[in-house]
Amino acid sequence: MTKIIVDGMLGNVAKWLRLLGIDTYYERDLEDDKLIELASKYNAILITGDEELSFKAFRKNIKVILLKNKLTKKSMIKKVLSELNINKNNLEIGSRCIRCNNLLKPIDKNLISNKLPKKIIENNDEFWYCDKCDKIYWYGSHWRNIEKELNEILA
Structure with missing residues (x-):
């Protein structure tokens, strides 16, 4: 799959692309020249949401997806997926850390039982771990809200 770089104005887009399993590089404070x-x-x-950056990158033969500020988050994600010809079937939802973009690995809950509240460990069987930033993921109640938004985005 294609590598994506997201400018500092679109952190929420970067987070959702990572959630969808898309390799997405994002750092909030990178200068335009460094992004290019x-x-x-x-x-x-x-x-990017920056027309000037979009123009500079285009002049350097870099493929650009320009997202206007007036678009909703869902519209932005839909536009990106459409431009990349990505559909629901070729996504690896939940495979990347939304914080650092690293691929997640399944982890036995007994190995992390000291890192999470007892109730979370008791109520869940599957966990994923980011060995780069030490974040742990699971399908908790928050996942229902995420799935609802994903279904709307991918509809």
Whole structure:
């Protein structure tokens, strides 16, 4: 799948792309020239809300997806998926850490029982771990809200 670089204005978009399993590089405070350099170096698609950055990148033959501020988050994600020709069937939802983009690994709950409240451990059987930023994921009650939004985005 294509590598994506998201500019600092679109952190929420980066988070959702990672949630969908899309390899998404995001750092909040990168300068435009650095974003262009990275996109060129990794042959990545640049997603931005900045028309000037979009124009600069386009002049350097970098594929750009420009997201206007007036779009809702759901509309932005739909536009990105459409531009990338990505559909529900070729997504790996929940496979990446939304904080750092690292691939998640399944982990036995006995190995993390000291890191989470007892109730979470008791009520869940599947857990995923990011060995880069030490974050633990599980399908808790919050996941129902995420699934609802995902279904609306992917409809």
